[in-house]
Amino acid sequence: MDCGVITSKTVLLVLSLAFWAAAAGLSYVGAYVINTYKSYDNFLQDKYALLPAVIIICIAVVMFIIGLIGCCATCRESRVGLGLFLAIILVIFIAEVSAFVLGFVYREKVKTDVQGTMHSVFEKYDGKNPESSVVDYLQEQLHCCGVKNYSDWTTTQWFNSTGNNSVPLSCCRQDVRNCTGRLDQPQELNTQGCAEELESGLQSVISYAMLVILGFAIVKFFGMLSVCVLTCKREDSGYQPLYSGVFA
Numbered sequence: 001m002d003c004g005v006i007t008s009k010t011v012l013l014v015l016s017l018a019f020w021a022a023a024a025g026l027s028y029v030g031a032y033v034i035n036t037y038k039s040y041d042n043f044l045q046d047k048y049a050l051l052p053a054v055i056i057i058c059i060a061v062v063m064f065i066i067g068l069i070g071c072c073a074t075c076r077e078s079r080v081g082l083g084l085f086l087a088i089i090l091v092i093f094i095a096e097v098s099a100f101v102l103g104f105v106y107r108e109k110v111k112t113d114v115q116g117t118m119h120s121v122f123e124k125y126d127g128k129n130p131e132s133s134v135v136d137y138l139q140e141q142l143h144c145c146g147v148k149n150y151s152d153w154t155t156t157q158w159f160n161s162t163g164n165n166s167v168p169l170s171c172c173r174q175d176v177r178n179c180t181g182r183l184d185q186p187q188e189l190n191t192q193g194c195a196e197e198l199e200s201g202l203q204s205v206i207s208y209a210m211l212v213i214l215g216f217a218i219v220k221f222f223g224m225l226s227v228c229v230l231t232c233k234r235e236d237s238g239y240q241p242l243y244s245g246v247f248a
Helices: 003-039 047-076 079-123 131-141 148-157 157-161 193-237
Strands: none
Touching: 003 047, 003 193, 047 079, 079 131, 079 193, 131 193, 148 157
């Protein structure tokens, strides 16, 4: 057995183990969701709340079967099994490449999408509705105020209706006590805008996701090459030229 075959089998076995590891992780998540649902089923009337957990477990079963196909096909060098495994890897590879391209495109659109959405949500702020809770939570968690900066609040209906020349208390810095949110005391406020903070966070998440997807896609690419190497090697080993044996 030459080095190419050994390397190819090793790559495929590692890939199969990766499918099994993913299946184990998804099974744990699905079981955890179901267990949590059973603990609070008295408060949950919608029985379809279990549907995501069931889907996760079904995906885990599929991932386990894919890993089993890859492992068996690699060890036995089955041409049919390797062909099936290659088709599965190819489909996943195409999906990962598509996700990588979409992530790259969406990463550039985050800035315009975030600013447009945030302006509309901030305009609906009245201190009581659900949008107000979202805005307050965002400003407290990101330590920001307004869309571009804290002065954006001066153009909102909430600011004009209150008439006290102040911004929501969620704009106050956490290290300042007795903050009133007044604009004439900017040293007590988070002055940077939320759009920039949220854009930076989302772009970082998308970038990390793209790196992970790219890593998995590279592994799938080498997995497909390994299947091709094993398939070609099997065909070569099964071929006996006419000049061999008697005519040697």
